Amino acid sequence: MTQSPATPLPPPEERRRLREAGSLTQAQVAARVGVSKATVRAWESGRTTPDGQKAEAYAKLLASLADEPVEQVRQDGTPAVAAGTAAVRTADPMADTERVPLPDTGPDPHPSPRPEPASEPLTPDQAFDALYAFCAPGLVRQAYVLTGRRELAREAVERAFQLAWQRWPEVAVDRDPAGWVRAAAYEYALSPWHRFRPRYRHPEPPPAELRDRTLLNVILKLPPPHRRTLLLYDGVGLGLPETAAETEATTPATASRLLYARQAVASRLPDLADPEKLQRRLGELASTERLRAARPLAVRTGGERRAQFWTRAAIAFTVTLIGATALTLRTAPTQYEPPVAPGETVRGVPPRAAPGPLSYEQLELREKLRQAAESGPERLVPEPG
Template sequence: MTQSPATPLPPPKERRRLRETASLTQAQLAARLGVSRQTVRAWESGRTAPRGAKGEAYSKMLADFAERSKVTPEVTTEVTPPQTPGSVTPVSLAKEVVVAVPQAQATPSSPGVSAPAPALTPAQAFDALYAFCAPALVRQAYLLTGRRELARESVERAFQLAWQRWPEVARDRDPAGWVRAAAYEYALSPWHRFRPRYRHPEPPPAAPADRVLLDVMLSLPSSYRRTLLLHDGVGLGLPETAAETEASTPAAAGRLLHARQAVAARLPDLADPAELHRRLTGLASAERLRAPKPPVVRSGSERRARFWTRAAIAFTVAIIGATALTLRTAPTQYEPPVPPGEAVQGVPPRSAPGPLSEEELSLKAKLRSETAHGPERLVPRAE
């Protein structure tokens, strides 16, 4: 199948998939076309559209990739298979996946057109996304927090939330980015410091160089640490990093600059971003960080959803019961309060005790000074 320059280009995600099918990186494709890597990234993200001679060459190259893979550019294929466990590549921190179903149906009787791949079920699509992204996300969360258990828990919670909102995540332009943002938010939550098991530090990495690098990373503010990891560790561009950190591009650039300066102040050999990327990848890959299986994450998400649903129902029932009890025990008629007292004519008001007058004081003293044996007093006598 050939494609003329007048033929519309495939969607941005399909362009990236065709490049990955040909086992080419963005830098290799840019070298073939004679453009920069940022230009290829902009074409694949949909920010810009290829034009002119470069666009014609790009469309022809995509058509060649589609012909080699026996798939038309209008049909998206299954999820890219996950990397084998234990393997480490320089871009292991930058894995992403696009979960899609066939967008065009081809009849089996059509000549020269292969049958489309069967659509994935929601559970299969989720398991594929998890298997592809979870190992790299656990390593990234470890670089953010320095805690192995918290890194695993952050990724598990993020995927549990993704399974609860799977219709929304499945239609997202970047499902891996959605889950990554959720994992980062949970990992960097300040409430973890109040948990008893997170009050004590975990054992540091075995290599002294890795310990120093991790200590430098953890000494940075959380926003600087996240920006540095996304840009120099994962490999996102500055606009994508700013969008994921919910900051403006100048603010993200400032955070990245200050983070690099802080790292270079303690580790001068990491002033080069390429060397920093290599060291971050090596540090994350040196730890044995394993995530639970996808069915375990899905079942945990479903249990959590059932728990909160039942808790909401129980709380609602308690409110209804308390309201009904209040209505049942409340008085049915108005009872006026007791009115204040009124003065009655002819009856002197009762006075409160006060200080004694001079006459009362002299009489009191006289009574206390007299003895009980005088004739003025009558004393009972026992007979």
């Protein structure tokens, strides 16, 4: 039974606000609580809820951040930096919130006017480009580990982002846009229909280093669900509940797949029996490969052209179907005409005799009929004229 922490936990949005107000990164919070950075990200997004001792430590850390004095609050509602420190945010809006503390040099005798924070929101193109720049390079390497094919890895990532651009109103409000795109890329990369494509029937050149080639061969021999679970948990660093949710499986089934995959790798590579070494090797597996993703503008325009092509194809098919229906209605008969039944041969009827001399049987029959006609008073016998 899950026990609630003695210190109440704030809502997910408040958790992130308190962390940013305390000038802490997700990695620093994870180190203090004793969890991974992906777990902290899941707690702040609301996808999972901490429990047990981790929840108590996390709640106490947030409570200490809430008790710290804050200098002021900006007009847009975001907290300002605490007194005595300043922070610089990374330029990537999709990356983790990294802050670098700067020393306090005291009041400036000639203070410069403080720039106003940018209030204009990002356009859909800018938000998509930021998401692509943040996720695409890592996703290409992950797809390469899943499939062992460089071209298929790039194609899977491009198709996933094209799908995300088509459904951008849905992806933009998702709690984890990177996870949405990652799930779409994994589904496309692991599709069984690629084996029937001519360009993917022959294997690609393996990695140059022997240890990378051996590890990749072991991973590719795993079933696709086990391969995906191993990459998400040990490669990406997701927690077990997040991995189960992304692979659409229960938590016990995900744990069984993870144990099976680790045992399979350890049986072939005993030096990777330690999960930490396996995680490090998975991160280094595709780092030496030249895997470059396309530019975000090319992905967006390619997705738009693809959508236009299928839209025009659907319109052309609909017009063709309507024309064929109209032609059929125009040339079809207005009333029902029953078909003429084919002729059938009637058996048992004697053939008609042709003109000519009578046979012996016919002569006997005629003579018998003549004699029978003369023996009765009721019959009339013709007289010769």
